[in-house]
Amino acid sequence: MKLLQTTSLTKKFGNHTAVNNISLTINQGEMVALLGPNGAGKSTTINMLIGVLQPTSGEIIFGEKATNINDYRSEIGVVFQNSVLDEKLTVKDNMMLRAKMYSRPVIVQSLIEKFELESIWKQPYGSLSGGQRRRVDIARALISSPKLLFLDEPSTGLDIQTRTKIWEILDQLRKETGLTIIFTTHYLEESENADYVYIVDQGKVIAEDTVWGLQKKYTKNILQLTYTNGTSQTMTIDNKDDAIKILSEKGPLISDFEYRPGTMDDVFMNLTGKEIR
Amino acid sequence: MNGLIYRNLKIYFSDKSGIFFSLMGAMISFVLYLIFLSQNMIHSWSSVPDTKLLLDPWLIGGTMTITAITTTLSSLSLMVQDREKNVLADLNLTDISFLGIQFSYLITAMIVGVVMQLIMYFMMSGYFLIADKSALNLQLLPQILGIAILSSFIWTIFNLLLLSFAKKVDTLGKIATIVGTASGFLAGVYMPIGVLPTSVQNVMKYTPALYNTAMYRNVLMQSQLQASFKNLPSNIANEFKETMGISVKLNQHVLTIQQDMLIIVAFAVVITLLVILISKISRRVVISKE
Numbered sequence: 327m328k329l330l331q332t333t334s335l336t337k338k339f340g341n342h343t344a345v346n347n348i349s350l351t352i353n354q355g356e357m358v359a360l361l362g363p364n365g366a367g368k369s370t371t372i373n374m375l376i377g378v379l380q381p382t383s384g385e386i387i388f389g390e391k392a393t394n395i396n397d398y399r400s401e402i403g404v405v406f407q408n409s410v411l412d413e414k415l416t417v418k419d420n421m422m423l424r425a426k427m428y429s430r431p432v433i434v435q436s437l438i439e440k441f442e443l444e445s446i447w448k449q450p451y452g453s454l455s456g457g458q459r460r461r462v463d464i465a466r467a468l469i470s471s472p473k474l475l476f477l478d479e480p481s482t483g484l485d486i487q488t489r490t491k492i493w494e495i496l497d498q499l500r501k502e503t504g505l506t507i508i509f510t511t512h513y514l515e516e517s518e519n520a521d522y523v524y525i526v527d528q529g530k531v532i533a534e535d536t537v538w539g540l541q542k543k544y545t546k547n548i549l550q551l552t553y554t555n556g557t558s559q560t561m562t563i564d565n566k567d568d569a570i571k572i573l574s575e576k577g578p579l580i581s582d583f584e585y586r587p588g589t590m591d592d593v594f595m596n597l598t599g600k601e602i603r
Numbered sequence: 604m605n606g607l608i609y610r611n612l613k614i615y616f617s618d619k620s621g622i623f624f625s626l627m628g629a630m631i632s633f634v635l636y637l638i639f640l641s642q643n644m645i646h647s648w649s650s651v652p653d654t655k656l657l658l659d660p661w662l663i664g665g666t667m668t669i670t671a672i673t674t675t676l677s678s679l680s681l682m683v684q685d686r687e688k689n690v691l692a693d694l695n696l697t698d699i700s701f702l703g704i705q706f707s708y709l710i711t712a713m714i715v716g717v718v719m720q721l722i723m724y725f726m727m728s729g730y731f732l733i734a735d736k737s738a739l740n741l742q743l744l745p746q747i748l749g750i751a752i753l754s755s756f757i758w759t760i761f762n763l764l765l766l767s768f769a770k771k772v773d774t775l776g777k778i779a780t781i782v783g784t785a786s787g788f789l790a791g792v793y794m795p796i797g798v799l800p801t802s803v804q805n806v807m808k809y810t811p812a813l814y815n816t817a818m819y820r821n822v823l824m825q826s827q828l829q830a831s832f833k834n835l836p837s838n839i840a841n842e843f844k845e846t847m848g849i850s851v852k853l854n855q856h857v858l859t860i861q862q863d864m865l866i867i868v869a870f871a872v873v874i875t876l877l878v879i880l881i882s883k884i885s886r887r888v889v890i891s892k893e
Contacts, residue, residue, distance in 0.1 A: 376696070
């Protein structure tokens, strides 16, 4: 089921076109990534999707029928790139006061457990580590039990353990509640968490598909050989029979080998001719 | 909306250094008075008995106005900070309307202004009670509270007008410095209005500060004025009132406290219209209202 759709979304700042004709379709329950280098227009797109920026042209359609912006806002949660919580207030104050700003009933207790906030509950938000902050940020975004969660660069500046932890929680949330998630990232490996990936560069969608589909379409499988004399050789071979043939020919000479599909790095490299910045 | 007002209040009152700096203007006037202003003025009004008891509430009145000006500005600054730090976008996702969010900043600033004025009142009165044995008349409290609410109101709106020009947090500090310094002069605290040149006096009459201070001084000094001037000719009493900024003279007419109040309300109306006009012209709202 289609949850959110944009058609030819465009945003211009003066003469500069930050977002150029982006069309997205997001289905209920999906995890969708907008992948692209810094300055590609990801955040601008998100800001339009959450109603902070007015598109220069194009349309955003939520659900089946056209909804007004206030109804729409109450269906979404947003984790902003820069934190929007109050540094001087405790985690408790931040969460409980935000909860008070909703007129509908909200459940904070289950979020405290899910995001393991008990231990930092009484600490000022400003004294938390980057990972702890992110956990509070996401918990705050989920206070209103949204149908659709936006995360703008959720793991920038976080260490690998924290990143993994956050993706675990998000995955679990999706399984439990069927939450739809849209996130932006410039980490290629992170986009591999997504069901569907839009690759954005210079304001345009340059490719879109599932991770597997992208790898299939834009990369070839890679065979890497390590010889007994210590040298190694990498070749792109898409046919497994060819690979087996090479392996059996060179069998006695090689100490080890690897045969794998292309990564998102290769996809990006092949699409843009450059590594991600 | 309560949740947001509560948040705003908590942010203001949890920032100890912020409170200190927002009271800087008031504290400067208080300290200057203790160090030399009071001596100067007692000297120049030596013919009046109990000058010190007369001048203590005079100083309190002016300092209260400064407090109202600077603390409401400090609280209202949160509005600009929230806008710049994207907090506004987050608040906009809650069930509070855009107008509701704007109003909660105003209501917060008014509450902060009233509370800080009362705190300053009790601190200063307490000091003078101990140091000079100036009587603390608690019967005046309802009137003081009334004026505190009115001054919080007018200065919140006034500062909203100033902040209409501030789009960056960086500008806030500069505005706060200018306002903090100017308020002491405009309220006629650093120097009594009567000793200033006529041109400067005229400028002062175009801000609500002078009338605000006059209202406070009228109420606070009333009983001591009667006591001190009971054996002196009324023209000396009038001269004292005009020179010291207890009564404002506008077009040869000496204003009563009720007229001071009406002028402040008129200022409020004019400033509100200006704020609306500016927000219509400069559509630099970071967040779209739609």
